[in-house]
Amino acid sequence: MFHVGSARSVLYNWAFARHEGGTLVLRIEDTDAARNRPEWTEGIISAMAWLGIDGSQYEGPYFQSANLGKHTEAAQRLYAEGRAYYCDCTRADIVARTGDQHHGYDGYCRDRGLGPGEGRALRFRTPDEGATVIDDLVRGKTVFENSSIEDFVLARGDGSVLFLFANVVDDVEHRITHVLRSEEHLPNAPKQQLLFEALGLEPPAWGHLSIIVNEKRQKMSKRRDKAALEAYRDEGYLAAAMRNYLMLLGWAPAGDREILPFDEMVAEFRIEDVNSSPAFFDVKKLRAFNGEYIRAMAVADFIAACEPWLRPDVVPWPAEKFDPVVFAELAALAQTRVALLPEIVPMVDFAFLADPVRDEASWAKAMKEPAAELLAEVAAAYEQVPWEAGPLRERLESVGTSFGLSLGKAQAPVRVAVTGRTVGLPLFESLAVLGRQETLRRIESARERVTGLA
RNA sequence: GGCCCCGUCGUCUAGCGGCCCAGGACGCCGCCCUCUCAAGGCGGUAGCGCCGGUUCAAAUCCGGUCGGGGCUACCA
Numbered sequence A: 001m002f003h004v005g006s007a008r009s010v011l012y013n014w015a016f017a018r019h020e021g022g023t024l025v026l027r028i029e030d031t032d033a034a035r036n037r038p039e040w041t042e043g044i045i046s047a048m049a050w051l052g053i054d055g056s057q058y059e060g061p062y063f064q065s066a067n068l069g070k071h072t073e074a075a076q077r078l079y080a081e082g083r084a085y086y087c088d089c090t091r092a093d094i095v096a097r098t099g100d101q102h103h104g105y106d107g108y109c110r111d112r113g114l115g116p117g118e119g120r121a122l123r124f125r126t127p128d129e130g131a132t133v134i135d136d137l138v139r140g141k142t143v144f145e146n147s148s149i150e151d152f153v154l155a156r157g158d159g160s161v162l163f164l165f166a167n168v169v170d171d172v173e174h175r176i177t178h179v180l181r182s183e184e185h186l187p188n189a190p191k192q193q194l195l196f197e198a199l200g201l202e203p204p205a206w207g208h209l210s211i212i213v214n215e216k217r218q219k220m221s222k223r224r225d226k227a228a229l230e231a232y233r234d235e236g237y238l239a240a241a242m243r244n245y246l247m248l249l250g251w252a253p254a255g256d257r258e259i260l261p262f263d264e265m266v267a268e269f270r271i272e273d274v275n276s277s278p279a280f281f282d283v284k285k286l287r288a289f290n291g292e293y294i295r296a297m298a299v300a301d302f303i304a305a306c307e308p309w310l311r312p313d314v315v316p317w318p319a320e321k322f323d324p325v326v327f328a329e330l331a332a333l334a335q336t337r338v339a340l341l342p343e344i345v346p347m348v349d350f351a352f353l354a355d356p357v358r359d360e361a362s363w364a365k366a367m368k369e370p371a372a373e374l375l376a377e378v379a380a381a382y383e384q385v386p387w388e389a390g391p392l393r394e395r396l397e398s399v400g401t402s403f404g405l406s407l408g409k410a411q412a413p414v415r416v417a418v419t420g421r422t423v424g425l426p427l428f429e430s431l432a433v434l435g436r437q438e439t440l441r442r443i444e445s446a447r448e449r450v451t452g453l454a
Numbered sequence B: 001g002g003c004c005c006c007g008u009c010g011u012c013u014a015g016c017g018g019c020c021c022a023g024g025a026c027g028c029c030g031c032c033c034u035c036u037c038a039a040g041g042c043g044g045u046a047g048c049g050c051c052g053g054u055u056c057a058a059a060u061c062c063g064g065u066c067g068g069g070g071c072u073a074c075c076a
Helices: A004-020 A038-050 A064-080 A091-098 A163-173 A188-198 A229-234 A239-247 A262-268 A283-295 A299-309 A324-337 A341-352 A360-366 A371-382 A389-402 A407-419 A427-434 A436-453
Strands: A024-028 A058-063 A084-087 A121-124 A131-136 A140-145 A153-155 A178-182 A205-209
Touching: A038 A229, A064 A084, A064 A121, A064 A153, A064 A163, A121 A188, A131 A188, A131 A205, A153 A163, A163 A188, A188 A205, A229 A239, A239 A262, A239 A283, A283 A324, A299 A324, A299 A341, A324 A341, A324 A427, A341 A427, A360 A407, A371 A389, A371 A407, A371 A436, A389 A407, A389 A427, A407 A427, A407 A436, A427 A436
Parallel strands: A024 A058, A178 A205
Antiparallel strands: A084 A121, A121 A153, A131 A140
16 A cells, blocks of 8 residues: 555655655565565555656665564674663563553663573663754754653564664665655654664664645544545546645745646755645645646547546446547547546547436426427427538527527527536537437437426 | 644645735635636635744744644554
């Protein structure tokens, strides 16, 4: 699963890496689970590919267990140097002593001199005095009193190391220079920085990006919120629009610009300019951006982008009725009316359905007096006209006039008769594409129904 | 509870002591255009959480307060 929050970090990461000419390391921070859940990795990779981050721009996936030897080696070194000690306390022991579920470790085994053994965890001996300051690229300096940092666990009773520690060793292994991640990891930063120092290594530059929140201002969750990037792709959002929108969460290019080419954003982007307050993911604005990007496309590109929603197995009309030439003509008319790709389907379905859908609300609204008579007159007038938008419009307009109706009023019954709905593509162009025979058939069928009902 | 982070229109943001009785965008409202619906054009709506201080001058600096959030595992 690819969390939007992560997507955002990756995006920044990427922009930053491009800026610095670096490489992105894709690391699945899960020793065993990720191996058993290849779809996690695939999800991340496919989401990255969708956003335009191709395989040549990252390394990975990389699993912690691949570096097991180095992890235990580093842990042993810290133990040998007295920077870590063994502890046989269970969670229950600690709670019994401190009387508080939410209290950190109390340091009970600090000076008991326990050696390694089955069931004994290795804890880091946190400095008693002083403070650890995290100089963060996005939030400035944050001071953590060392006394407020508990003696956290480095390795479990079975010898396997924890994420926090494995992370540090892996960062060294990968020669990571910048750790850009989500704000929720900020409390881990001082612990890891202490670890770098204990290992005699230079800590990386930190950058903790704010989280993305839902309407309740809480961290987006995969369970509650639509946080998987792939879901947006499947709903018809364009990668370019998505990535443009995502870039604007917490950062803005100069000059009151919002929609601009990704290359320009990358060139202008500086991690130091990212603001540190959480942002709400506003789907309405994303949708508006998507519409802008769709309108900016060449018609041929728009048609190509619609393809996934035109596949025979997802489409509401019989596959053999689909005509790409007809679709191309209608698509040109639909482009300014589509904000999300799948919205194209109900706009053009009338052309490929044997009978148009019948939206009852539309019928009730449009098929009032004198609809039946008007439909009959229009049908008669359409028997002979040159079958082009201009003449079609003129004839309907003059029929309307004879009923004392404006064009706006007069077109409604015809529109509903032919397309089934009260709103849609420009009517006369649509009729021109549909053809005389089918248009007359639908008008006649609608007239009969209206008469029958009356 | 403890540690930490955050606080400009409903939302995303610009702003880094005078250019700001706060600019842009989405949303919303109105008008124009118009065969419906869009698109487009024009206009409008709405905000510096609060209280003190520093200063000739504060959205911008300082203190406090209130509010929101994150973390708090031998998970990642």
